[in-house]
Every structure is written in structure tokens, then in C-alpha cells.
Amino acid sequence: MSPVDNGNLLQKLLKKASSESLISFTAGFPANDMLPVEEIRKCYEKALKDHQILQYSTDSKGNRSLREEISKRLKHKHIIITSDNILVTTGSSQAIDLITRITAAKGDVVLVERPTYQEVLKSLHQQGIQAVGVQSDWEGMLPEDVEEKIRTFRPKFVYVNPTFGNPNGKVWSIERRKQLIQLCKAAGVLILEDDPYGDLRFQSMHIPSLYELDEASDHATVVYVSTFSKIIAPAVRVGYIAANPTILQSLVQLQHLSVIHSGTIDQQAISHYLQNYDLDKRNALLVKEYQSRLNEMEDELVVQLGNEVKWNKPTGGIYLWMEISPDIDSMQLLEDSLANGVSYFPGHFFYVDEPDVNGIRLNFTFTSKEKIRTGIRKLAQVYQEMKASV
Amino acid sequence: MSPVDNGNLLQKLLKKASSESLISFTAGFPANDMLPVEEIRKCYEKALKDHQILQYSTDSKGNRSLREEISKRLKHKHIIITSDNILVTTGSSQAIDLITRITAAKGDVVLVERPTYQEVLKSLHQQGIQAVGVQSDWEGMLPEDVEEKIRTFRPKFVYVNPTFGNPNGKVWSIERRKQLIQLCKAAGVLILEDDPYGDLRFQSMHIPSLYELDEASDHATVVYVSTFSKIIAPAVRVGYIAANPTILQSLVQLQHLSVIHSGTIDQQAISHYLQNYDLDKRNALLVKEYQSRLNEMEDELVVQLGNEVKWNKPTGGIYLWMEISPDIDSMQLLEDSLANGVSYFPGHFFYVDEPDVNGIRLNFTFTSKEKIRTGIRKLAQVYQEMKASV
Numbered sequence: 001m002s003p004v005d006n007g008n009l010l011q012k013l014l015k016k017a018s019s020e021s022l023i024s025f026t027a028g029f030p031a032n033d034m035l036p037v038e039e040i041r042k043c044y045e046k047a048l049k050d051h052q053i054l055q056y057s058t059d060s061k062g063n064r065s066l067r068e069e070i071s072k073r074l075k076h077k078h079i080i081i082t083s084d085n086i087l088v089t090t091g092s093s094q095a096i097d098l099i100t101r102i103t104a105a106k107g108d109v110v111l112v113e114r115p116t117y118q119e120v121l122k123s124l125h126q127q128g129i130q131a132v133g134v135q136s137d138w139e140g141m142l143p144e145d146v147e148e149k150i151r152t153f154r155p156k157f158v159y160v161n162p163t164f165g166n167p168n169g170k171v172w173s174i175e176r177r178k179q180l181i182q183l184c185k186a187a188g189v190l191i192l193e194d195d196p197y198g199d200l201r202f203q204s205m206h207i208p209s210l211y212e213l214d215e216a217s218d219h220a221t222v223v224y225v226s227t228f229s230k231i232i233a234p235a236v237r238v239g240y241i242a243a244n245p246t247i248l249q250s251l252v253q254l255q256h257l258s259v260i261h262s263g264t265i266d267q268q269a270i271s272h273y274l275q276n277y278d279l280d281k282r283n284a285l286l287v288k289e290y291q292s293r294l295n296e297m298e299d300e301l302v303v304q305l306g307n308e309v310k311w312n313k314p315t316g317g318i319y320l321w322m323e324i325s326p327d328i329d330s331m332q333l334l335e336d337s338l339a340n341g342v343s344y345f346p347g348h349f350f351y352v353d354e355p356d357v358n359g360i361r362l363n364f365t366f367t368s369k370e371k372i373r374t375g376i377r378k379l380a381q382v383y384q385e386m387k388a389s390v
Numbered sequence: 391m392s393p394v395d396n397g398n399l400l401q402k403l404l405k406k407a408s409s410e411s412l413i414s415f416t417a418g419f420p421a422n423d424m425l426p427v428e429e430i431r432k433c434y435e436k437a438l439k440d441h442q443i444l445q446y447s448t449d450s451k452g453n454r455s456l457r458e459e460i461s462k463r464l465k466h467k468h469i470i471i472t473s474d475n476i477l478v479t480t481g482s483s484q485a486i487d488l489i490t491r492i493t494a495a496k497g498d499v500v501l502v503e504r505p506t507y508q509e510v511l512k513s514l515h516q517q518g519i520q521a522v523g524v525q526s527d528w529e530g531m532l533p534e535d536v537e538e539k540i541r542t543f544r545p546k547f548v549y550v551n552p553t554f555g556n557p558n559g560k561v562w563s564i565e566r567r568k569q570l571i572q573l574c575k576a577a578g579v580l581i582l583e584d585d586p587y588g589d590l591r592f593q594s595m596h597i598p599s600l601y602e603l604d605e606a607s608d609h610a611t612v613v614y615v616s617t618f619s620k621i622i623a624p625a626v627r628v629g630y631i632a633a634n635p636t637i638l639q640s641l642v643q644l645q646h647l648s649v650i651h652s653g654t655i656d657q658q659a660i661s662h663y664l665q666n667y668d669l670d671k672r673n674a675l676l677v678k679e680y681q682s683r684l685n686e687m688e689d690e691l692v693v694q695l696g697n698e699v700k701w702n703k704p705t706g707g708i709y710l711w712m713e714i715s716p717d718i719d720s721m722q723l724l725e726d727s728l729a730n731g732v733s734y735f736p737g738h739f740f741y742v743d744e745p746d747v748n749g750i751r752l753n754f755t756f757t758s759k760e761k762i763r764t765g766i767r768k769l770a771q772v773y774q775e776m777k778a779s780v
Contacts, residue, residue: 027446035444054425054623090480090649095646108496123647127494148522158679233444235654256418257513258487259480263653264625265434288410 009331014343021327023375024368025344026231028166028318029366031293034286035233037124039277040269046276046373047268057264060256061248062088062240066271070240077198078212087251090262092196092227092239096120096159099192099223099241099259102250104129104156111158113141115350115359118168119192120159133351134158138312143183150187159189160196163207164197164317167350167361173317177210185221186216189295192245195226199283200315210241219244229272230318231283236266287316292319296369297362297376304380309389318365321347323357324383327390332358336382342375399721400739413765415734416618418556418708419756421683422674423625429667430659437658441767445655450646451638452478452585452630456661460630463664467588469614470601471606477641480652482586482617482629486510486549488648489582489613489631492640494519494546500546501539503531504750505740507556507584510549521742524548528702530566533573540577545578553597554707556589557740561705567600575604575611580637583593585616591674591706592681601632609634618660620708623672626656678708684754686762694770698777708755711737713747713771720750726776732767732768 014026045052061067067083075258076198089095104110106128114119114133124131130151135145137286140162158180161267186193193210201207227239236254241251255261273279294314301311301322311322322342330346337343347359367375431457439442451457457473464471474624479485491708494500502510504523514521522543525535530552539545552562562570574581583600591597601614609632617629631641645651677700684704691701691712701712714720720736726733757765 029446032441032445035441037438037441038442041435041438045431046437048427048431051422051425051427054427054625055422056619056624058417090653096647119647126644127649149432153506193461229446234446234650235649237443237649237653254516257483257516259484259511260626261627263627263656266653267657283571316716355541364423 001245010349011347014282014338015308019204021341022103022338022366023342023378024341025362025364025367025375025379026264027366028363029287030230030234030286030318031368033366033368035283035290036277038346039097043269043272043276046272048264049103050268053265053268057261060261061086061251061262063264063267063271064272066238067143067240067265069271069274072341076280078206078225079210079242080215080282081219085242085245085248087241087248087255088262088267089233089239089241089255089258091237092194092225093119093205094193094262095225095227096100096192096240097123097243098251098254099157100124100127100129101362102247102254103190109153110360111153111154111155111178112352113160113165114352114356115167115347116352117161117346118157118349120194121352122205127155130359133312133352136170138170139241140170140172143179144178146180150183150189157188157192157194158184158192160210161194161196162210163195164200164314164319165210166172166197166317166358167345168321169312169314169317169319174208177213179209181210181214181221185217189221191222193222193224196230197317198226199231200287200318202287203315207212231286233254233274233280237263238270240265275384277360290318292363293367293369293372296372297364299330300373300376301380303375305383309385314364318363320362320364322360324360325387326358328386330358330360333360333383333386336386337379340378341380342378342382344379391412395557398734409730412728413732413757413761413768415732415752415754415757415765415769417756418706418753420620420624420676421679421758423756423758424679426663426667426672429663430623431625433659433662433666434655436662438653440658443584443655443658447651450651451476451641453653453654453657453661453670456628456657459661459664462671464632466670468596468598469632470605471609474551475635475638477631477633477638477645478652479629479645480629480649481619481624481627482584482615483509484649484652485617485631486582486584486614487513487549488641488644489615490514490517490519492637492644493580498544499545500657501536501543501545503555503744504742504746505551505737506549506558506742507551508735508739511582511740513741514610516693519546522683523742526560528560530560531570533569536570536573540573540579545579547582548574549582549584550600551584551586552600553585554590554704554709556587556707556708557735557737557760559702559707559709560596560751565599567598567603571600571604571611575607577720579611581612583612583614585614586620587707588616589621590677590680590708591679592668592707613637619678621669622663623659626660627653628660630654637771656758680708680755683757683759683762685755687752687766688760690763690766691770694766695773704754708753712728712750712752714750715777716747716748718773718776720748723750723776726772727769730768730772732765732772733768
């Protein structure tokens, strides 16, 4: 089944369930009750005090004040970059789309992790670009396989999500980060580092981004993508790209031709947010809440399925990755779960080829603690019943 | 010179001029002092009262309430379409980009008017898609040339801007509209009808859109694109596509993969605007103001250059198209004009091939009446001087 057919089946399954009563572990949504509604209101109010804000912007890179705030923020992440080397996008999805479009075309190859973000697989497929999976373990891509796949396929870029990665929450080791950069640099292959979850870390240790590690060579190998969707609010659709001037120039041109510029009112509101509120403080609250939701999920999983399944121990991000019995059809399990009011994301969608493990992805940030307990109980019940009957 | 090099030169020229003191006839901006600042503020306030508005939308087509408002609005334009057949986009640029991406790829051909919207030419060029110009007069494309170009090039679609078209304000005759539809329908070629200016008509007569005329065949041939950029505010970046279900389905998929969805706060604000304010009344005020700015421009042109140049008599839209002497280099004229504090858009950018006429495009909506007079005087002076020296 192609990713698209597969996706349509998933859509169909999910549509069957009424969203009101459903306990959803499916989508990567932030918690509704943690959205900074009041603050955002004030930021829009402030943004709209400037008459000129309603006119076209003549800067396709994005509002300068926002780019300056992003530049400051990146400094905290040890990423030294001027606002001139930042392009504001309509969420990180558009960032990934723009980078794909300037580097690859129909028939080209892109290397991806196994497993990886399913929407990127769908997007590449839609554009006739071939995604090739690289063998990975819990430290990151295996260097020898990166090397071989580069040699064999001459890919246009390597897509990675190395910090609390989607779908399995993996954090690449520093060694593997360096090895990937080295191999790509030697072969002249670009790396697209997608980092939507990097701020949501449960411990305060610094994990260097690939972009940071590529500083020595003027960021010629790594393009960095991030977003405010997970840490402020998804609806504002403000993401961004950090890239060296040559790469950025092409991206800005394409941005101008495809949307002229991203929404400037949204941009200005986020700029005010960063100027007037303490995002690190908010992050700390978010992380605390998310960690306790995850604890709730893991505690209940231990009780219900402790002897049946295994899962990663996420140290950040928004997903728990659970490996279920190879005898269970995860689409059938989803259908039965939905009938019982629980949903999740079947793992094979995250593989471009045959999965190594029978995984399912559970989001732990959207659903309240209470509902998480109930949801896991229901899911476990369906799972036990299905297992008993195979 | 390729469109891209040409564009870079133009950018360079325009950057030389300080935007503060410049009298700009270049860009297609609405009047700053006509932007509905207070109303828009209230609409954002209202939109942000809904907590849920900050979360991801699960509807890539766009907010349902906005699509319903658009559907009602289109009814006034004799376009009968349900909200299900509308996709909300990040301005009409993204609408054009999405349609291009689902229909054409590198190496394909698209037919365009001569002259046509320069950003579309740049975008097609950027994507390696060949734009081929169709011979046109003041009634629209010549049917015999449409037929020949379709036969010769088997284009993926025909891009037209038939109502107060960019750059020359042309309004296609109904006969030519029908002929284009008939020819495209027979050949199975799609028409992209771009209609950003249709509401800005100085007389109240109804001009049927191609989309309306294609109703008999279930809109299988025409895809309709419009935007609120010119009639409410550009910064909100809310455009839309009306298309039949089959075409729309592919567009929605690509929209989801490229941005997930357009900014929902912007969308909801526009939805509130359409629900709470009388856009037709606003339009009437806009049209009145723009017509008087145009009158100012034409009156001064008559005085200054009446015997030297000719121009169209716009009956709507935002552009006046002026034909200057073939002996004048319009890029040199621009450089000299900029040195005198006036800017415009040289006409050859709007042609994919050798222009028939030496035209320049003057926007009459952005600049105040007083400055329009001064600007035309300065431009005329530079023109006379240059003409005297050739």
C-alpha cells in the first residue's frame, strides 16, 4: 500500500470516531489548557496598534523584530546567527517544503531515518521524490549505512529530527551527530535538521544541534528548522529556517514567489510575545506538565501492559513509542480502539520501507492526566482481547 | 536576460531609493489610509475569544465559518459553490503556487497572456516550467492563437487574469471568455482564473467570471482564485480557491503537506469581518477613492505627456498601463526617475518574450492624490529630458 492510500485509510478510521468523546493519543497537539490565551490576546492587540501592520510587508524574510528575537533565542541554544540569516515561515511544515523544493525534484532521492516523521514521507512521495531509509539504532543513523546510501543514491539531502524525534522520541548521541555532519560535508550533501521539540527537554542538559556543530564550516552543511507551534501556539503558524546566506537567498526567493510573505500580524504577535514574556519560564511549566502526563501514561502502561509490550523512556518531546507484539495488526488494533473511544498513530506510517518493529506512537501532551489513565486502560483491554484471539 | 536576473536588477534599483520619500507607483499596494484598522482590531479580538482558536485546526481546507462566508460572497458574483469546494490559502500567491504544483512540473508548458502578472512568470521560471505567451488584444487572448498554442505545446494550464488584469487593467469580453473555455474544455486543458481585482470595478455592471461561465460543465475546466488582500488588508494573507471536488481534493492534500493549514487566527478575523461589516459598502468607498486617484493621475498625464504617450482607460483594478516611445529604455528611465524620487514598474517584466509595446505600469491606489500629481510631474520631466537626448 502506498503511503497515500495508507494515509487515506487512517483518515477514514479517525473520521469514524467523534472527536468530542475520543481520547486521542494520535496527533502531536500541545495541551489545550496550557495555551497562553491571555498573553497571545495582548500580543495581537499590541501588534494591531501599528497601522502599517495591515499593509504588505516588503520583507519576504519576515518581520525584522521577530527575526531579531529569534536570533536572540537561538543564542541560548548556542546557535550564533544574525537575523539576516533567518527566514520566517508558515510553520515548520512550510520550512521543510521550501527546503525540499529548492534542493530536490521529481526522481531525486532524500535519505530519512527509520522511523521518521510521516508527513515528510507523504510530502516527498507527493512530489515524486524517493525517500530512502537509513539504518538507525537508538544513537542515531548508523554511519556505515549513511556512507553507503550516499554513495549508492547520491541524495539531495538527509532529513533528520535528532532531538526527541518523531515518532520515537530518540535523542541522537553527539558522536553520531558529528559523524553525520562529517559524512555529509565530505559528500557535499545537505542536512535538514528539523527541531520542533528541542525545547521540551525534561532534563536541563544542553544537547548541541547539528546546526551548532556545523559552525566550524560556516553552516554550509546543515539547515536548521524550528517552530513556535509546540511551545507557544500552533495556530499562529510561525516557524523559521536558519541557514547560511547562499542557501537562505534561494529560500527567500521561493518564499516570495509562493506566498509573498507569511502572515505579518501573527509574526508581530509572536515578536511581542518574545519581547514581553519569559518563554523559558513558560517552557519550564510546559515541560513539568508534560512530564507528569508522561508519568501517568507510563505508570498505567506498567500496570496494564508491563509484561506484554516495551517502550522508550522519553526524556523530552511529545511522543512515547511502544513496541507491540508482531502478531497484532496495528490497523486492526486502531479500529477496535476507536470503537472503544481511544486513538493512536500506527507505527508503519513512519517507515518508508518494511518496519523492523511493530510500533505505535502515543502522544502524551494533548490529553489530560485523568483521560490518559482511562485511555491506556481501554487501549490495554482491546490489546489483551486481540492478543487472546490471535 | 532571464526574468530572474532582470528581477534582481529591478530589486537593486528599487533598493537604491529610500522608501520614505519615494513616490511609488510600483507595487500593487492598497491605500494605507483606507485600511480598516479599527474593524480588523475588533475582529482579531473576537477571534481570540475562542480558546480553541490557538490549537491546530484539523481542517486543512480552512475555517468552516470563513468558507461559508466566502461561499455567500461568491453568490453575489453569480458563483454558486458550497463551502466544501473552497480551499483557504495564504494569499492568492499560495493559491497559484498550489495549483501550479498539482498540475505542472519541470519541463511542462503553461500558457499566459501577453503581458501578464510578472510574479507568475518568475514562479514558473523558478520551477523550470516554460511559460508560452498567447497573442492577445484588448478583448482577451486571440482564439486562433490559443488553439495553435494548445496544439503545439500541450500546456498543463492557461493562466489568465481577465478582469482588470495585471499589468494593463484589461477586461476580457464575454465572447473571448467563452471561447477560451470552449477551446480548453475541448482540449482538456485547465484554466487558472486569477481574480484579485474583480471587486474594484468603477461601474456596477456584472462581468461574469470564467468560473461562472464554466458552470454548465461542473467547473471541470476553470479553477478560480481570489483574495482579500486588495479589498480588506494584505497582511492577513487570506486568499482562496474555488474548484470542483476532484481538483480541490488534490489541492487540499498538498496544502496539508506544505503548511498543514493557513493561519487560523487570520482566517477567523476575516470571517468575523465578513459577518459583522458590510464589505460591499467598504468596496464602494474604496472604488470611489481609487477612481479619484486615477482621475488625478490621468488629468496630470494629459497635461504633462498628453501628446507623447498613450494609456489604457482603466475601468477598475489598480493599474494604469502607459505606452511610451520605443526609443526610451524603460530601465534607464526608471533609474533616472528613482533619482528624482518616483518609481514605477517597467513593462517588459510582464512579457515572457519580446514585448509588442514599450509599456510601463503605474499603480494608482497606494499613493495619495497630492503625491500622484507631484509624481507624474517628476516622471514627465525625466521622460521629456530623456526623450530630448535620444
